[in-house]
Amino acid sequence: MRQLLILSLFLTxxxxxxxxxxxxxxxxxxxxxxxxxxLQHAHNPVNWYPWGKEALEKAxxxxxxxxxxxxxSSCHWCHVMAHESFENDSIAEIxxxxxVNIKLDREERPDIDQIYMExxxxxxxxxxxxLNVFLFPDQKPxxxxxxxxxxxxxxxxxxxxxxxxxxxxxxxxxxxxxTKALNQAEGETYGLGSDSMPITMETxxxxxxxxxxxxxxEWGGVRKSPKFPMPSxxxxxxxxHYYSKDQSALDHLTFTLDKIAxxxxxxxxxxxxxxxxxxxxxxxxHFEKMLYDNGQLLSLYANAYKVTGNHNYHQVMKETxxxxxxxxxxxxxxxxxxxxxDSEGEEGKYYVWSQEEISxxxxxxxxxxxxxxxxxxxxxxxGKNVLRTLVPLDEFCQKxxxxxxxxxxxxxxxxxxxxxxRQKRIKPGLxxxxxxxxxGLALTGLLDAYQATKDExxxxxxxxxxxxxxxxxxxxxxxxxxxxxxxxxxxMEDYSAMIQAFxxxxxxxxxxxxxxxxxxxxxxxxxxxxxxxxxxxxFTGDESETLIARKKEIFDNVIPSSNSIxxxxxxxxxxxxxxxxxxxxxxxxFGQVSGLLSKDPEYLSNWNTVAMNHLGQNAEVVILGNHxxxxxSIINHTFIPDMTLMGAKESSNLPLFEYKFTEEGKTTVxxxxxxxxKQPVTDPEMAKKQLIGKSIFPN
Numbered sequence: 222m223r224q225l226l227i228l229s230l231f232l233t234x235x236x237x238x239x240x241x242x243x244x245x246x247x248x249x250x251x252x253x254x255x256x257x258x259x260l261q262h263a264h265n266p267v268n269w270y271p272w273g274k275e276a277l278e279k280a281x282x283x284x285x286x287x288x289x290x291x292x293x294s295s296c297h298w299c300h301v302m303a304h305e306s307f308e309n310d311s312i313a314e315i316x317x318x319x320x321v322n323i324k325l326d327r328e329e330r331p332d333i334d335q336i337y338m339e340x341x342x343x344x345x346x347x348x349x350x351x352l353n354v355f356l357f358p359d360q361k362p363x364x365x366x367x368x369x370x371x372x373x374x375x376x377x378x379x380x381x382x383x384x385x386x387x388x389x390x391x392x393x394x395x396x397x398x399x400t401k402a403l404n405q406a407e408g409e410t411y412g413l414g415s416d417s418m419p420i421t422m423e424t425x426x427x428x429x430x431x432x433x434x435x436x437x438x439e440w441g442g443v444r445k446s447p448k449f450p451m452p453s454x455x456x457x458x459x460x461x462h463y464y465s466k467d468q469s470a471l472d473h474l475t476f477t478l479d480k481i482a483x484x485x486x487x488x489x490x491x492x493x494x495x496x497x498x499x500x501x502x503x504x505x506x507h508f509e510k511m512l513y514d515n516g517q518l519l520s521l522y523a524n525a526y527k528v529t530g531n532h533n534y535h536q537v538m539k540e541t542x543x544x545x546x547x548x549x550x551x552x553x554x555x556x557x558x559x560x561x562x563d564s565e566g567e568e569g570k571y572y573v574w575s576q577e578e579i580s581x582x583x584x585x586x587x588x589x590x591x592x593x594x595x596x597x598x599x600x601x602x603x604g605k606n607v608l609r610t611l612v613p614l615d616e617f618c619q620k621x622x623x624x625x626x627x628x629x630x631x632x633x634x635x636x637x638x639x640x641x642x643r644q645k646r647i648k649p650g651l652x653x654x655x656x657x658x659x660x661g662l663a664l665t666g667l668l669d670a671y672q673a674t675k676d677e678x679x680x681x682x683x684x685x686x687x688x689x690x691x692x693x694x695x696x697x698x699x700x701x702x703x704x705x706x707x708x709x710x711x712x713m714e715d716y717s718a719m720i721q722a723f724x725x726x727x728x729x730x731x732x733x734x735x736x737x738x739x740x741x742x743x744x745x746x747x748x749x750x751x752x753x754x755x756x757x758x759x760f761t762g763d764e765s766e767t768l769i770a771r772k773k774e775i776f777d778n779v780i781p782s783s784n785s786i787x788x789x790x791x792x793x794x795x796x797x798x799x800x801x802x803x804x805x806x807x808x809x810x811f812g813q814v815s816g817l818l819s820k821d822p823e824y825l826s827n828w829n830t831v832a833m834n835h836l837g838q839n840a841e842v843v844i845l846g847n848h849x850x851x852x853x854s855i856i857n858h859t860f861i862p863d864m865t866l867m868g869a870k871e872s873s874n875l876p877l878f879e880y881k882f883t884e885e886g887k888t889t890v891x892x893x894x895x896x897x898x899k900q901p902v903t904d905p906e907m908a909k910k911q912l913i914g915k916s917i918f919p920n
Contacts, residue, residue, distance in 0.1 A: 250275070255707055256326040257652050258294040262303060266313035269324040272333060280321040280358035286385050287356040288316060291325045291334050294652035295509035295559040297568050298368045299351040304566075305371040312375055319382040327352075328558055328654060329709055332761050336770050340399050341365040355381050360769045361396035403770035408755040411775060413813040420815050420832045422464065427819040428829050429461050429470060435823075437501065441477035443823070446501040450481055450494065452517035453781045453827040459524045460830050460862055464837060471528065478525055482537050485607035488572065489594065490639045491548075492540030494518050495562075504609055505602050508562035508569040508649070512549060512659045513780050515541055519666030523673040527860035533614065538670045542679055545663065548651070550682075554689030555655035555705055556663050564649040571649050573605035574639075582638045586631050593617055593632075655705035657694045660686060661718030662780070668725045672857040687726050690719065691738055699745045700762075713760045713774065716746040717786035724793050731853060731868040733875075736797065743794055746787065747806070756809040757784050775814070781827035784810060789831040796841060796865045799876035811835070837863025838894060840912055841877050844868040846888025855905040856890075861912050 250270045251263040262269050270276035272289075280287050290307075292299030306312045316322050327334035327350065337354045340362040347367070354365035369377060384392060407413060418424075432454070435443045442448055458474040461467065481487060484503025486495050493515050495506030519538055526534040549557045564571040576591060576598045583590040594608040595601055601609070612620070618628050664686050671679035694702050701711030701719060711719075723739035726732060749762035752773070760772050760783065774782045788810045795803030811832055818825050818832065842864050844852045849868040856866065872878055877896070883889045884901065890908035892899045899911050 251324060255704070256294075256329055256654060257650070258292060258299075258326040258328075259324055261294065261300075261650075262307060262324050265303070265307045266310050266317075267307050267322050268313075268317045269322050272323050272325050272330060276321055276323050277358070277360070280356075283321065284358065285319065285321050286363075286381065287358065287360070288320045288322045289325060289333075289337060289352075289354045289356055290323070291327050291337065291352040291354070292350050293326055293328050293559075294650060294654075295511065295561040296350045297507065297509070297562045298349075300561075300563055302351050302368050302374075306369070306374045309371060312371060312378070315375065315378045315382070319378065319385075321358075326654075328652070328656060329704060329707070331714065332712055332765070332772070333768065335760065335772050335774075336403060336768060337362055337365065339772070340403060341367075343399055343402050357393060357396050361393070361400045363392045363396040363399070400769055403772075406755060407757070407773045407775055408813070411817065413755060413757070413775075414816075418815050420811060420818065420836065422833075422836055424815075424818055425461060425829060425833050425836070426465070428457070428822040428825075429465070429467070431819060432457070432822050433469070433473075436473050440502050441473070441480035442503075444501070447497050447499045447507070448486075448501055448503060449497040449779060450486070450514065450518060451779065451823070451826070452514075452521045453777050453830070454823055455521055456524065457822075457826045457830045457833075459521070459528060459860070460833050462528070463860060463862060464833060474525060475529060475531070478522060478534065479613065482522075482533065483610040483613070485602075485609040487537070488540075488544065489608045489610075490572075490636055490643060492537075492542075492544035493548075494541070505607055506569070506572075508572055509559060510544075511559040512545075512556050512656070513662050515545065516659065516662035516664070516666035517780070519663075520669040523666070523669035524860055526673045527858065535674050535676075538674065539676065539678070542667065542670065542682060545667075546682060551653070551655060553655075553693065553705075554685040555693070556660050556686065558652040558654040558656050558659060560648075560652070561650035564647050569602075569607070571643070571646050573600075573602065573607055575600070575605060578642075579606070579639075582642055583635050586635065589621060589623075589628075589631065590635050592621075656715070657690065657701050657703060657705075657711055658715035658718040660690055660694070661715070661720075661722040664690065664722040665718070665725050668722070668729045672729055672854075675854060675858065683726070683729075687722070687735065690722070691735065694719070695738070695742070699741050700749075701742065701745075710762060710765055713746065713750050713758050713762075713783035713787070714780065716742055716750070717758075717783040717790060720746070720790045720794075721786055724790065724797075727797075728866045729853070729857060731850060733873065736875075739790070740794055740798060743790060743803070751806070756806075756813050758787055776821075776824040777827040778824065785825075785827040785831055788828070789834070792831070792835055793865060796839070797867065797875060797877070807835075834862050838912075840864040841893040841896065842866045842908065842912070843877055843881050843891040843893070844888065845872070845878075845881055845891075846870065846883045846886070848888040852888055852890060852905040852908075856909060856912075859909055859913070861909070864912055 247264055247266050249263060249268050251259045254260060254271050325333055338348045338352060342348050349367040351368055354362050356362050437444045455474055455477060458470045462470040481503055486498045486503045486506045493510050496509050496511055497507050499505050499507060519541055522534045522538050562568045576596050579591055579596050580587040593610055595611055596606045600606050618625050664683055667679045667683040693705060701715050703709040703711050703715055720739045720742050723735040727736035750758040752759055757773050760774050774784060776782055777785055788807045791803040791807035814828055818829055849870055853866060853868045867875060881891050887903045889901045889903055891901050892908055892911040902908050
């Protein structure tokens with residue numbers, strides 16, 4: 222490939238290491254940006270520009286290549302490279318002389334990040350952040366990489382500048398080829414629809430068996446390191462167990478959730494989860510905390526709690542919500558994007574402890590607390606202690622001859638004191654962007670937690686957040702904002718997550734304004750994002766900025782793909798509004814991916830879950846009467862994924878309320894399948910018996 226030209230020049234170029242001089246006070250064009258990540262670079266000696274017309278036209282006018290450097294506020298290695306290279310005068314000098322330099326917050330513009338991440342991977346380079354890509358002035362990429370140490374970065378800059386001057390034609394040929402690859406339709410790239418086949422419960426069984434082959438029987442999750450929680454994979458297991466009654470699925474699910482909650486990836490003092498663990502044991506986290514992880518993990522633990530009644534899961538949800546409220550909640554009701562891994566220039570410094578510190582806080586309970594949290598003088602990570610538990614709570618109590626009530630009281634007192642002490646430390650940086658889609662995931666998580674526990678604290682946070690999203694994140698023309706206070710338009714991940722959250726809000730509280738808002742967003746998405754050729758949704762809308770490629774998000778990752786969530790939304794809204802067009806669109810979406818479902822199940826987990834729910838009994842449940850909300854709460858307390866729940870005191874304009882009435886003023890539940898209803902009942906527990914059927918899996 223032509224990118225080898227750059228690599229060869231990079232490897233052979235000789236230079237002295239750049240001096241890391243202290244730069245005088247300098248301000249660049251990022252100073253007027255809203256993104257905390259961009260503002261972190263506003264005083265670099267590098268003449269950074271935000272992505273936009275000014276920078277792109279400057280590159281064309283001066284005939285200079287572009288350095289597009291992409292990161293985000295809570296990215297540890299982004300901070301490292303910024304400090305080592307972008308704050309260095311010698312490096313800044315060569316960047317400013319030969320390049321037009323653009324800084325991009327990937328969380329603001331995931332569309333641009335997605336394109337150039339794929340381009341770098343097409344070059345045979347592993348992706349990651351910071352992502353540094355070299356472009357022609359017309360935005361076509363010709364080389365890229367991730368983190369570079371300062372001497373390597375300096376040498377690479379010299380090599381690229383020389384190649385651009387002397388071998389431009391060869392570089393541009395390479396750039397054209399990369400751009401062609403980026404513009405290949407997903408249907409062609411992945412063979413969508415070519416292997417279309419009926420989706421059956423046998424398909425789901427095959428998916429589960431393939432996942433099962435990679436289960437980590439010692440530490441939970443799957444056998445790999447580093448270890449990401451990947452909530453949608455374990456959501457698949459919750460649903461698979463519901464339909465199959467396969468105990469092994471539930472056993473590994475609960476084993477995994479227990480291990481995650483016991484590990485250092487969970488913040489035992491302040492609540493909430495870090496991004497991932499760098500090891501296979503969930504021990505040492507990459508300490509950044511992101512809203513999208515925690516919102517989804519709330520949903521996961523909520524569903525597991527519905528199935529198992531495990532009190533520890535309730536505690537995890539409670540502490541996670543307390544962290545959201547304490548650290549992540551803006552006064553207007555929106556949740557911030559994330560917290561950095563670093564404080565005072567050190568990763569994890571805010572979260573780790575010496576044994577001396579723990580002993581001082583725990584006082585008379587120092588020995589038992591140290592034993593429970595694996596605390597030692599030597600430390601369990603780089604001379605310090607990442608708090609984790611190696612023995613389940615009940616087993617630990619039995620071994621130490623304590624009742625769970627006694628030890629829970631000791632733990633509660635210790636956590637409160639430790640949190641107060643930790644709050645005195647310098648906190649990690651906070652990314653205060655409020656992203657619509659990530660807030661949608663958090664809202665869904667809070668609603669799921671409320672359904673599972675009936676804890677009013679979850680509901681209070683959910684109501685507050687939902688009102689904010691409804692009033693502040695939807696434009697007058699019906700479109701979504703990506704971030705609060707900016708003009709960046711929403712992407713498909715924002716629409717899908719917000720629609721999902723608003724539908725969940727309706728099914729939890731029966732407030733129809735949120736259901737109607739969900740439908741309006743869905744209509745807008747179908748109009749602006751749907752590709753009738755691939756029968757899937759683009760990541761960007763028709764009216765979005767024109768880039769060198771227009772992509773679709775197919776595969777589920779840490780966040781499920783916007784297409785898989787949208788397929789679920791259309792099935793729900795199609796049922797609620799008796800809208801055949803929605804249902805047919807969802808059906809065609811499944812037809813496109815059906816041949817892939819069991820091939821790589823870890824990255825099609827949400828597709829499989831949604832497909833499985835569609836294969837279920839698909840009950841339509843209507844509640845009418847004075848106590849409709851209470852009845853709904855009772856039904857929602859049980860894990861029943863293959864139902865759509867509706868409720869009203871007297872009636873509603875929703876089609877499925879037609880011909881239904883209350884009997885003698887009593888609150889009445891209608892359980893229907895394909896609009897054919899069972900005998901109406903006036904006891905929600907009787908309704909649940911009508912809903913929960915036997916396994917519909919093949920033997």
